[in-house]
Amino acid sequence: MAEIETEPVITIGLNTGETDYDYSMAELDALCEANALAVVETVTQNLNRPVAATYFGSGKVDELATIVLDTGATMVVANDELTPSQIRNLEAVVKVPVMDRTGLILAIFSNRAQSREAKLQVELASLQYQMPRLHTAASQRLDQQTGTSAGGGFTNRGAGEGQRELNRRVLQRQINHIRHELKDVNKAAETKRQQRERVQLPNVALIGYTNAGKSTIMNALIKRFGVNEDKQVMVKNMLFATLDTSVRQLQFDDAKKLLLSDTVGFVSKLPTTLVEAFKSTLYEAANADLLVQVVDYSSDNRDDMMTTTMDTLHEIGVPDLPMVTVFNKADLTETDYPFRTGDDLIISANDEASINLLVDVIKEKVFKDYVTATFLVPFDKGDVVSYLNDHASVLATEYEATGTLIKAEVTTIDFHRFSDYLVEDRDSANN
Template structure:
């Protein structure tokens, strides 16, 4: 928002017999704050289903409008995605700006997108959201935000103009998808180069603001060369970053793996947005190991875990080994950490002992098929020695009459490349 004072809003929703309705409304308030709104009031309605015309019952619509005016609020946030007709009817009856949950999340993503790919992905989702909401007499595209949609407000209406707007939006979506496809080809090439020697890939996934970036930065501090130049952005806010960051970590024994930090999830994440971000989440889809980072301090963490798992399932990320990493244990007075139990770890991303334990859990899984071999490399084959020192986990080196004797940890692909130099230890 460009205003000096944040826009005042009322948050609203209907229960629809939801078990986690209280949490969902609390999260809506957090989303509002993340978009720099000032929440000045809240109202709820206990209904089994929404009204087809106005989402709320008629009496509730009047009550919301009165509450908004009493608190000088100019916008009403609704905790569900509204149909185009519901949105128009509510705005007409309340004479207030209405933003549904989907549009709110899209606005946050649009404000946070930094890379060209992330911006394109968000804009596609915004345009897909806007398409069915084009209306010959009340085009709200100027209020929807999002790149190419901004200049398409329909002033002076008419069916011909409406169809033209739809064609323009569809063309823009098609062009953005082509650009993303080209960008994805480039990303695939980079992924192929990174994994040329079969470096294992570990992906951090989880709910927004669970501590994925803090975990990544903690591991970089321990195991990256010049970690200060490789830190990823972290902040105590929803959707602090939308771009996937990939860094190489080198362990003390010289074994290496790639660690990626992915976009966070939230309940009721817009379907179009999830679909658009499949390319961004490709690092997770191609990972050898997932680490689901959980905000263990938040009492709603079981719901957050279910949202994460459902979202991963919806984009086809399945059957990848996972560590459940329960973060922020330092904020719970009743909890000891680090504590490991099978594939679960209770830890704090700001505690070095916790990060060391997490690293041990990672390495025991991604290097499970590694082997310790001894090689004798002729002195004339210096490039092979360089490869071993650079890419494998060297344990011991000795110089003998016939060449350099190296004991090292290798993965199956590296073992295949070095087979001709293998000797009995």
Template sequence: MQDTTIQTIPTIIAGLDRQQADFDYTMTELGELVTAAGMTVSSKVTQRADHIDAATYFGKGKVEEMAAQARGEDVPIIVVNDDLTPSQTRNLEKITKLSVMDRTELILRIFSSRARTREAKLQVAIAREEYALPRVHPSANPLDQQGGGRGASGGATANRGAGETQLELDKRVIRKRITHMRNELKEIMRAQDTRRDRRIHQALPSVALVGYTNAGKSTTMNGMLQQYGLTDKQVMVKNQLFATLDTSVRKLQLPNHRHFLLSDTVGFVSHLPHHLVESFKATLAEARDADLLIQVVDFADPHYREMMATTEETLNAIGVKDIPMLTVYNKADLRPDTHYPDREGMTLTLSATDPNSIRLLGQTLNELLYKDYVTTDLLVPFTKGDVVNYLRDNTEVKSEHYTDDGTAVTAVLGPIDRGRFAEYVQAAVAAAK
């Protein structure tokens, strides 16, 4: 797999239609991925078939047709809407005299160009090395290209053995790199786990935005940040698949002085490569640890139901289960037949660029995140000023006054804080008797 920067290069996208229900949708998506990679779609080629050709993926006639079309359009690359085996890629390149890229390599290229933090770069690099490992081939080794000799112990046998040894050496080097990068990633994740544990200790509810790439997660997050006066903390927004791979976490304060954490996670795409799903489990830890998920859906896209199914599949693959989910049908302003903002149970219909929609989202989060919070009386000794400061900074304080025995505070507390400050709750009860 070459590691070169692709600029605006004309490309043929090709797919094998085996009567999959989502074939047309995935071909459209492939074109968008090609654009996201900085290339342009020159034309689209499809073939209907009952099975995959083991040698060339497509039938021989279709391969020759693609080669002729590419020459006529002066196209150097064919991108296939599926994973190819190493031998299929080599055979297609040999027959067509073109570069051939499968869906996984295309997505890996996009992720490589988008990674900004050390964490994201490591995750992408691990996925790329794992993708490359089975594609290391003896023909790439000079030792395997030497001419043969004569005799039972001649050069042919010896050189073949040398080539095989070099192949194993190459694979061993890749495996060592993967191990080294995984260990470095574990160190980064340990530091992140420490920060996450600290946030949990502070009893801050956490909300994670999840969903298809380019559905409007970052726009939704920025709408919330603007609504609550944090315009300087906004995240990057770009009308592009996988505009960012980094998870952004922001602390928001609702008007009633309640705080929560909002995280914007990497977007999903159909048939996301297994290597990437495994590598990005670390990035998506914010979703696994969230108290509430917000699935942002591009309601204006005709394939939004397929996108929702992809989101569910990916969340299951990374182990995100049994977490309440609020479904937000975004971009309702692009559907003239739709009333918004509107709420029905755990479903919102809105536009992330509409202030009224963002207000409704904030009200909904306030209700869902704090349904287990109750107004609680506490009596805090004067020597525990840090507890009073914590209550002022992190909870909704209804009243506060001094008594002979300490500071009497009435605050709205969640289950964690009620347990943490149980002795002061009991002291308030005893003082009231």
């Protein structure tokens, strides 16, 4: 398999005193790598705030231009979202395209999008990002990388205000068209969600920083408990390997069932346009019965990653839901695993005992309201017997003269739903 050709770039960042500055710069390098950009040099400056015209101070901008020449870099990537004038002024001095963090993330999302919904969401976010940047070379470059229908053809076609306004109207029409298409896609997705909800299965959502191991954990669970074992999700060691929310049904050895969803990963400074565009994709997390936050335990920045996850959840409007925290990739450390402290687990997704512990905790949380009861179902109520076999954890079945005797663990809803068939003297439910 041919290696992907990389492009040499220089990353730049402004340290204004944030405690997570080093982490965000390391993250920027990882984002560059995810988009086939090879970082050949990093240039930083300590300032209280960005310079309005050029982001860096004038002396540092001149230094940057020299480094660009010396390294042969073909692009500069900034750690913050830049204004159109900052991009334009920087490019005038360094003589290569300048891309900010938002543009980089949008380019990565565009390259990763597979489903029609994800592609439309990314294109919408990209067009909204381009709107104030129509006249910059970086906008044109983003068009080329993301493949948006706006294209570079409209960018830089004319220097006059009239041409920019024409381009703006074209983009606005495209934005309106994509929003209309997304409504149709979301309607279809909503229908599928309603169908899943009618099944009344608990929903567990894997959330967390991108590349923390959510998909690896999901595949381990699918392999052992998946109703369709072949429906595994893609796993790749890169940021944002997948953007689509995958939902799979699991059935455990005791017949209990649930829906497991693997959501898009988070990253710090996630562009607002992308947060808005992907709200529908994160529906599964917002409506979960249990959130499983997956954290890369081997990373020195795991605390920052957890903060990023919680901030993003609040930003997209996910309520305070029951949550367990899974510190994954413990096999890359010297820590003993699997290990549990309260609702925190230290595991390795590649370890069977770790998956067993995770399953035990998930079942403990999700099925805590189940009760054990014994039902005597008349023979002419075969639909009730079928329902219990499909939706309850059946512990024992006997056949008596008047019907089928079933001892099962059921939800409180089903306990009351089938109360007419309860056998009181053999009922072991706690009610």
